[in-house]
Amino acid sequence: MLKVLACGAVVFPGLFLAFRRILPCVFKHWSDADVVLVSERLVSSIHAIMATTAGVIVVTSCQGNAINDRHWLATYFVIWYGAPYMTYDIFAMYLSHYHRFRVKGHEDYKQHSLKAVNSFIHKEFLLVLHHIALLTILLPITLFFRKDQGDFFIGCLFLTELSTPFVSLGKILIQLSLQDCWLHKFNGVMVLFTFFMCRIALFPYMYWMYGRHYSIPLYSVPFHLPLSANLGNSCILAPQVYWFVLLCRKAYRLYKRSRRPDSTPSAAVSDKSKDD
Template sequence: MFQVLACGAVVFPGLFFAFRRILPCAFRQWSDADVVLVSERLVSSIHAVMATTAGAIVASSCWGNVINDRHWLATYFVIWYGVPYMTYDIFAMYLSHYYRFRVKGHEDYKQHSLRTVNSFVRREFLLVLHHIALLTILLPITLFFRKDQGDFFIGCLFLTELSTPFVSLGKILIQLSLQDCWLHKFNGGMVLFTFFMCRIALFPFMYWMYGRHYGIPLYSVPFHLPLSTNLGNSCILAPQVYWFVLLCRKGYRLYKRSRRPDSSPAAAVTDTSKND
């Protein structure tokens, strides 16, 4: 068990530092901030593919009885790769933040300090809180408090990562100055679609599946569940709705700019960078 956990703890930092070595050889004009950002996004995409695959396997295997059917991946993927990734990702996000402001010439970012860490936490508070909540709330529930029930719903939660590769691809295309190509526009549509389906619509779907199992209508399911379950789902869903609204606003701004005759690639990069 501990050997596998250690393996997961090595995989993601190892991939991150490998990309940091490889990317500067292929893109010599990139700054440290560019390399760290793309490296972080590539590793995020790899983890998202793994999590989505695991979620599809678990959910499809437990479809018949969403309460009592079991699949070993529901628990072990969290231990092997979920915990190591979430821990690593906080560190990677901090590095991306640090190098981004260092390249911009901020005096406080000449070296790592408590001030740079505090600035990162303040600027990315919601993301950091999201990661910490998964580690301190979802992990104990998955491992200790489920009473060996609900593997189907754990698999569904893994599926929330489906939108991550599209989000990462959008960042990488901007980094490559390809924000005006058809692929970036298509990818933007996929971001909105997958984010809505797998991070927002997924929750009423899980409630519907629970109600189907017990033969109760959807509107009665929240009253059938413990208050802690509803609160937990609300805490996970709320930031997803907030981020989806931000994505929609950003997409609308990009659409309006693309309709202007005086829109230019330089303006696109400038506008996008303000909202990343």
């Protein structure tokens, strides 16, 4: 427990508070909403880099036997950094939501209230549900119900965070009014590529690795797994597909806007306000 408190439970809130102190000194014209948003995104990127690194280490160490090979990071990263981060991130997302609507002058956001919390949960329901499911379902499975098997697949789930730094960078570039530069366009391509590869295509790959271990074809793997495993994977995959569709729609809108001859920076600002 002391290690948990000394690691993620202190690191992520500490980084968030540090960024909230530093960013207003650098970007003096930013509002509280701008500072909180960028601070949240920077911390998310740091956690994502840590999780991806842990995932690469676990996956490369356990490829010989995807079922029985062990690596200590598969369990301890979840305890030290995964669970504390998910808990912190729910609060950080609420703060970002609260300050964004407070700057816009909404009456319910003059101070923290139950109405503000309810509005946040309603608007970000899928994200909040995703975080809570990871804490209440995936965490107990990882720690208590795996029977010391499947470290490879836990490492694969860590790799789903690879797209997060690119998603965060896109929002930060918009915050810096750099949405029309080549970096933002390149980053958009990387968002779609990493999101698809590490949050959608990764699941068939894990099924294929499971089938390879037991020498069964890919199409037979779902019938070889218990129903709870298939349902769990489906519950994780479903919101990823939904978010990927949203990303594709947004990318298509941006592409159409860039092809219009009357596309101007002011139009980009207008699109940014709609996204908010």
